[in-house]
Amino acid sequence: MRPDIDSIEARAIDWLIRQRDPAFDDWDGFTDWLGEDPDHAAIYDTVASLDQDLGALPPAVKPMAATVPTTPLRASRRGWFGGAMAAALVAVVGLSTLNPFGSADRIETAAGEQRTIELADGSRIEINGGSVVEIDKDRPRFARLESGEAMFHVVHRDNDPFVVETGGNRIVDLGTAFNVVRRERQTSVAVSEGIVLYNPDRDKVRLVAGKAIEVRDNDRKAPVVQDVDVASIGGWRSGLLVYNGAPLAVVAEDLKRTAGMDVRIAPVAADLSFRGALIIDKNRGRTIADLAALSGTKAQRQGDGWILTR
């Protein structure tokens, strides 16, 4: 049923794309296609209606502030647009040994639970679910991401860099916004504003806004800098996860952290990658159904969670 609908939808999209050409004249061919099955007209309507709504898209890529809804429907979506972020300067990601903790506060979020903490200096840490962050009252310009994911919005202070520590790496930040994920033996950094220097003592990789790296703990080679869309950095904060060819296991891990969903990937589906946008729906079953449909897998209930198979 579903693959059928998908292929009809693909044909409907093809017609729509062709019809946007003012010189399109194959209306007889279009009529024939519509006549093949009553579903064709219905699916074409939904796609053409969507296309008409896209007429409201602003003409140029604007900063996210241009599209801020004045009254977001859901509070959880508010974070997507952020606030006025600190002027970006330079951040440095470095390698060091762990610093001893004095009066540390440990903030641990359950899977699916997100928290924002405001620091005394005005910096802000948005913590995704399933994560552990430590802050220290005696060291107001320091935070440690023990595990999980967090988005840091750091207020710049001359000569007083903000330090984020994760997995033995030190991120020395002089005023920027970036997302950090600490997975098992792997650190990911994506910069949405400002500049980050990764391991200035060793790799000397410079990350500007819109760049990201993924580094395994045992990588010997310098990390490869990748392009990442600024709008999708920290997407977990708004309940929209956007992927451009990510392994399903990574998607499952993100769903666990962000929404508290238990999703296992069967070995036969382990090699599949996922491309698309996933909304964390209140009805988790919808989110799973979408993930399955978009990745070409089947979802089955398993205990409190789901398993994706082929």
Next chain:
Amino acid sequence: MAFQSKQSMTSSNDRTDAAQGIEGVLLANRDRIVRFLLARGAGDAAEDLFQDLWMRLTDRPAGPIADPLPYVMRAANNLMLDRYRSARQSALRDQAWGETAATHAPSAEIALISREQLALVEAAIAGSGERAARIFRRFRVDGANQRDIASEMGVSLSTVEADLRKVYAMLAALRRQFDAS
């Protein structure tokens, strides 16, 4: 002044000619248009909708039309889409779905997605990859044609087409998620 009155007379003549031309095309292609409306889901209303189309096209001041039949068929297609959107708008209003549905009267002109959803659509386009997002924006937002996009970006026409398909498919899937939530 003389120029202006001449101008308006000319355009009035053009309008009459155009309307007559359109009427001729509507009459000559009546069966074809009704067949299209039926295939498009008009059902029993097909004949009435043909009359609606007639009113729309002969009422409207229009300049000379180079190729009247595709113009008429496109208008018929738009009529059916407007009809779908009006019905959809009423259904959504009945469900008190979303802010647009809750605050506006039904109209085909009104967007069926909220500003919030549009922002998510923008983010999803941006997240579809730099090249695909740019191609899609040039095509759908700027109205550039595929050939121009291909040459300005230095990619093949089939790449442009594939990226457009990919982004549209992703947005259609996203739209389904909006509808379900």
